[in-house]
Amino acid sequence: MSLALLGGEKAVRLDYEKVGNRPLVDEKSRAAVNAVLDSNKLSMNPIVREFEKKFADYIGAQYALAMNNGTATLNSAVWAVGVEPGDEVIVPSYTFWATVVPILSARGVPVFCEVDPETFTLDPADIERRITPRTKAIMVVHVWGCPADMDAIMAIAKKHNLKVIEDCSHAHGATYKGKKVGTIGDAGCFSMQDTKLLCAGEGGVFVTNDRDVYERAVAYGHYERIRELPPDSPYSKYTLTGMAYKYRVHPLGIAVANVELDRLDERNEIRDSQGKRLEDEVAKLGFIRPQKVPEGARRVYAYHYVRYDASKLGGLSLNTLLKAVSAEGVLCGTCGYGRLHYAPIFVEGGPYHDCGPAVPDLRLPVTEALGEDTFMMAPRFENICPELVNQYIEAYYKVLENLDALITYEKELGVTTTQENTGRSINLFR
Numbered sequence: 001m002s003l004a005l006l007g008g009e010k011a012v013r014l015d016y017e018k019v020g021n022r023p024l025v026d027e028k029s030r031a032a033v034n035a036v037l038d039s040n041k042l043s044m045n046p047i048v049r050e051f052e053k054k055f056a057d058y059i060g061a062q063y064a065l066a067m068n069n070g071t072a073t074l075n076s077a078v079w080a081v082g083v084e085p086g087d088e089v090i091v092p093s094y095t096f097w098a099t100v101v102p103i104l105s106a107r108g109v110p111v112f113c114e115v116d117p118e119t120f121t122l123d124p125a126d127i128e129r130r131i132t133p134r135t136k137a138i139m140v141v142h143v144w145g146c147p148a149d150m151d152a153i154m155a156i157a158k159k160h161n162l163k164v165i166e167d168c169s170h171a172h173g174a175t176y177k178g179k180k181v182g183t184i185g186d187a188g189c190f191s192m193q194d195t196k197l198l199c200a201g202e203g204g205v206f207v208t209n210d211r212d213v214y215e216r217a218v219a220y221g222h223y224e225r226i227r228e229l230p231p232d233s234p235y236s237k238y239t240l241t242g243m244a245y246k247y248r249v250h251p252l253g254i255a256v257a258n259v260e261l262d263r264l265d266e267r268n269e270i271r272d273s274q275g276k277r278l279e280d281e282v283a284k285l286g287f288i289r290p291q292k293v294p295e296g297a298r299r300v301y302a303y304h305y306v307r308y309d310a311s312k313l314g315g316l317s318l319n320t321l322l323k324a325v326s327a328e329g330v331l332c333g334t335c336g337y338g339r340l341h342y343a344p345i346f347v348e349g350g351p352y353h354d355c356g357p358a359v360p361d362l363r364l365p366v367t368e369a370l371g372e373d374t375f376m377m378a379p380r381f382e383n384i385c386p387e388l389v390n391q392y393i394e395a396y397y398k399v400l401e402n403l404d405a406l407i408t409y410e411k412e413l414g415v416t417t418t419q420e421n422t423g424r425s426i427n428l429f430r
């Protein structure tokens with residue numbers, strides 16, 4: 001069958017929005033939202049505490065604190081684990097900006113570190129190389145839903161007396177050696193923005209098992225809860241003022257997330273089994289490499305980013321590959337990660353220039369290569385839709401079957417550049 005790009009029939013005939021996706025809000029969450037509206041309490045509604053308790057139990061953490069977004073949880077975490085001006089925090093560049101900028105806002109210094117080319121998560125050997133006497137913490141990202149190599153990272157942290165923050169924004173429900181991610185380090189940070197596995201529209205949730213870290217997070221962004229801390233807490237004295245930030249979450253979003261949390265495992269199962277099948281089948285073609293999941297970990301398929309190996313397709317550019325599969329009806333995208341170490345806010349310091357340039361002339365070859373060759377091969381399959389998954393697999397098989405024609409097409413047209421890199425996790429290719 002010839003490629004849709006060259007005039008053939010599309011491989012993907014089913015409509016993703018109809019069979020593969022689902023509405024973010026259904027009858028049950030609508031009813032929960034209505035109950036909050038009817039309660040006449042649109043700020044400090046008890047649903048927030050109910051959700052926090054449920055989330056803490058689900059994750060296996062002692063404390064959970066809901067916030068207005070994931071960025072707020074990261075800002076809180078950096079301060080809560082004790083990062084002080086001039087302290088260095090080791091962090092990947094293969095991530096969203098909100099993993100890193102909070103380090104600057106605490107007047108710390110982000111120290112960008114390589115990721116592993118197979119797992120796309122922090123490379124423990126490179127962490128060790130970047131440790132200095134000023135290193136205070138390691139910021140781990142379980143990117144695309146795949147747990148980082150936590151045993152190695154925690155061993156390094158222990159050896160050098162460092163704090164560990166986990167950015168779990170893509171990894172609600174992922175586990176590492178029997179523990180949910182977010183509970184392995186000193187603090188876990190989850191986004192609940194509407195593209196995430198657990199959705200509040202906008203929202204975040206911070207978790208920790210450390211009483212002091214919890215109290216600091218309360219003091220940082222929840223002034224109204226400072227009075228609930230024990231009188232001998234070192235943070236009780238800030239009741240009148242807080243710490244300049246107000247991170248209280250909107251209860252309407254939490255009403256949605258609270259219902260969604262009950263179904264998270266079930267939804268992860270649907271997404272993961274189908275995501276894994278797609279990846280396994282397409283990987284047989286040899287030109288994609290899925291993210292490697294560390295031993296003893298269970299990933300969640302928040303996003304289907306894989307590496308493209310152009311050498312297996314006669315040097316065909318990623319752009320032409322995406323053009324071809326997109327014409328087949330595949331929802332796919334380029335990757336916005338892997339270039340933060342070039343961002344002016346880090347190189348020049350921006351409003352934080354008095355902290356000094358963070359990354360003068362830094363090159364991260366593995367990270368930069370990943371930024372170039374990882375791409376989103378499919379959207380999440382939110383419903384059980386084996387036929388749609390089959391059609392996605394067929395689309396990728398068609399590329400291989402028609403490779404000569406596609407290479408000729410590319411030669412005639414010339415290689416066009418890939419989309420502008422926006423730094424977002426999702427840059428849909430159209």
Ligand SMILES: Cc1ncc(COP(=O)(O)O)c(C=O)c1O
Nearest residue numbers: 069070071096098169191192193
């Ligand atoms: C890895 C990562 N960290 C942090 C965040 C920030 O979360 P939020 O958008 O809820 O502030 C995101 C959200 O896109 C993310 O993908």
